[in-house]
Amino acid sequence: MTRWLLPGFLFVGALATLILIVGPALYAISLSFYEQQSLTADPIWVGLNNYATVLGSAEFWNALGNGFFYAGVAILLQVVLGIGFALLLHQSFRGRTLLRGLAFLPYLLPTVVAVLTFKWMIDGSLGIVTILVDDLGLPPIYWFETESAAMMSVILVSVWLWTPFVTTTFLAGLQTVPVQLYEAARVDGAGPIRRFFHVTLPMLRPILTVIILLRGVWMFNKFDIIWLTTGGGPLGATEHLPVLAYRQAFTLFDIGNGAATATLSFLVLMVIVTLYFWLFPMDEKK
Amino acid sequence: MSQAADAKRLAGRASLYFGALVIAVYSAFPIYWMIASSFRPAREMLTNPSLIPHTITFDNYHNLLAQTDYLRQFANSSIVALSTVLLTMVLSIMIAYGVTRQRMRGKQIIISGMLYAYMFPPLLLAIPLFSMLNSIGLTDTLFSLVISHLTITMPLGVWFLWGFFKTMPFELEEAAMVDGCSRLGAFLRVVLPLSVPGLVTVAIFAFLLSWTDYTFALVMIGSDANKTVPLGLASMVGAFDLRWGDIMAGSTLIALPLFVAFIALSRYFVQGLTAGAVKG
Numbered sequence: 001m002t003r004w005l006l007p008g009f010l011f012v013g014a015l016a017t018l019i020l021i022v023g024p025a026l027y028a029i030s031l032s033f034y035e036q037q038s039l040t041a042d043p044i045w046v047g048l049n050n051y052a053t054v055l056g057s058a059e060f061w062n063a064l065g066n067g068f069f070y071a072g073v074a075i076l077l078q079v080v081l082g083i084g085f086a087l088l089l090h091q092s093f094r095g096r097t098l099l100r101g102l103a104f105l106p107y108l109l110p111t112v113v114a115v116l117t118f119k120w121m122i123d124g125s126l127g128i129v130t131i132l133v134d135d136l137g138l139p140p141i142y143w144f145e146t147e148s149a150a151m152m153s154v155i156l157v158s159v160w161l162w163t164p165f166v167t168t169t170f171l172a173g174l175q176t177v178p179v180q181l182y183e184a185a186r187v188d189g190a191g192p193i194r195r196f197f198h199v200t201l202p203m204l205r206p207i208l209t210v211i212i213l214l215r216g217v218w219m220f221n222k223f224d225i226i227w228l229t230t231g232g233g234p235l236g237a238t239e240h241l242p243v244l245a246y247r248q249a250f251t252l253f254d255i256g257n258g259a260a261t262a263t264l265s266f267l268v269l270m271v272i273v274t275l276y277f278w279l280f281p282m283d284e285k286k
Numbered sequence: 287m288s289q290a291a292d293a294k295r296l297a298g299r300a301s302l303y304f305g306a307l308v309i310a311v312y313s314a315f316p317i318y319w320m321i322a323s324s325f326r327p328a329r330e331m332l333t334n335p336s337l338i339p340h341t342i343t344f345d346n347y348h349n350l351l352a353q354t355d356y357l358r359q360f361a362n363s364s365i366v367a368l369s370t371v372l373l374t375m376v377l378s379i380m381i382a383y384g385v386t387r388q389r390m391r392g393k394q395i396i397i398s399g400m401l402y403a404y405m406f407p408p409l410l411l412a413i414p415l416f417s418m419l420n421s422i423g424l425t426d427t428l429f430s431l432v433i434s435h436l437t438i439t440m441p442l443g444v445w446f447l448w449g450f451f452k453t454m455p456f457e458l459e460e461a462a463m464v465d466g467c468s469r470l471g472a473f474l475r476v477v478l479p480l481s482v483p484g485l486v487t488v489a490i491f492a493f494l495l496s497w498t499d500y501t502f503a504l505v506m507i508g509s510d511a512n513k514t515v516p517l518g519l520a521s522m523v524g525a526f527d528l529r530w531g532d533i534m535a536g537s538t539l540i541a542l543p544l545f546v547a548f549i550a551l552s553r554y555f556v557q558g559l560t561a562g563a564v565k566g
């Protein structure tokens with residue numbers, strides 16, 4: 001018993017990993033080499049045909065570009081806003097604990113709930129935001145109707161939902177910076193802005209590197225928020241790779257192309273992550 | 287202190303509190319509006335967007351429970367989330383403990399493999415899982431959802447607990463075994479109780495991911511009987527003329543368990559986030 005406990009654990013673990021992760025991942029890649037007309041039809045080996053189709057379509061490149069734009073802008077805003085919030089929440093004032101809790105709340109919401117609440121707030125005639133905009137005498141905002149507005153609206157909801165991740169992790173990092181460093185900087189005559197750029201940022205660089213990496217990976221892969229807000233529309237203006245892969249596999253029932261798109265999107269991500277590790281080496285192994 | 291310095295300090299405090307107010311409104315107003323709308327009478331929704339509802343009503347909740355499958359969906363969500371949590375705990379404890387305590391080659395591969403699993407686009411897993419489960423007739427079951435959720439929660443559980451067990455000195459178990467415990471006894475009586483904080487964190491995030499999941503439910507579930515709350519809520523929007531009151535009531539109910547858990551266990555949420563134990 002004693003001798004077999006650890007090997008037993010590892011055996012169960014290896015089995016679970018194979019069934020849950022390795023198996024599906026390999027199967028996805030193999031699916032991308034087959035063409036399957038329907039879910040019940042026999043798959044036909046087509047080699048790299050699916051990849052040729054996908055890479056030759058304008059849809060793919062549109063989705064890739066949209067994905068970069070969406071992830072890039074959303075991360076930038078999350079990081080800037082999150083750091084700003086964290087800096088404020090790091091000050092001492094009355095009600096700080098409560099505010100830290102409030103600032104975290106959006107992160108808890110299911111994406112569906114955030115999207116529905118947003119859609120209710122901007123409802124064409126009854127939404128509180130619509131009424132407010134009207135009362136202020138501003139022209140109505142078409143949140144999801146035009147191509148550029150739709151992208152900005154999706155980014156807005158995404159930033160609202162996921163900024164608390166940056167706020168909370170950055171705040172936890174701020175609490176580890178020794179106070180003496182700030183005092184020394186102050187004695188040397190550094191103002192708050194210089195203290196931030198010359199003490200805080202260098203000290204928190206490792207944390208920030210990890211935050212940007214994690215958020216970047218997740219934003220690039222995020223499917224539900226775009227699907228629920230715009231479904232990729234209007235006219236493909238917000239369609240990124242996950243939505244394209246979903247549409248190919250489950251609305252066009254073209255599993256082969258869907259798998260090829262998903263595999264390509266993973267490859268793109270791996271290239272970016274490798275580049276990122278090369279540009280910003282993680283000196284501090286976590 | 288001079289008057290100018292005083293004024294400057296005062297301005298500093300004022301802008302601090304102003305900033306705090308901005309954060310509070312920005313973060314909490316949509317949530318407040320969701321809850322307030324869920325208690326507003328239908329008539330008031332149409333005419334009167336006052337900040338605080340004039341009358342409070344449970345009509346929306348009553349409608350939601352009487353006219354939709356909400357209760358059923360809530361039960362489905364609970365079954366899926368609790369099963370996911372349980373299986374995530376069992377599997378990730380076994381793997382993480384095995385990997386930290388067993389001397390073996392290739393350990394690093396398992397751990398970095400788990401990290402790569404983190405980066406898988408959900409659809410890279412959802413498409414093959416759907417295909418596989420479909421061929422054995424298991425799609426559109428709650429079981430298929432539990433399996434799908436495990437593909438995300440297990441790697442994060444292993445990753446987090448690996449960090450946790452790694453820091454726990456091996457001497458603890460040795461001492462217990464010298465005192466006559468078996469290896470399993472030492473694990474159950476010494477290691478697990480000391481790991482409770484880590485286990486709670488893993489349980490919380492496994493629950494959060496499973497409870498809030500929409501993507502896998504959309505792919506796997508087709509019949510109304512097996513819908514979870516996120517999927518059910520999303521289909522309410524298209525289903526009948528937009529009854530925002532009912533939808534907001536449904537949204538409030540699904541968010542409620544998460545808010546309660548957060549108030550009771552906020553420490554663990556922060557711990558999990560800072561360890562990067564989350565995907566989302």
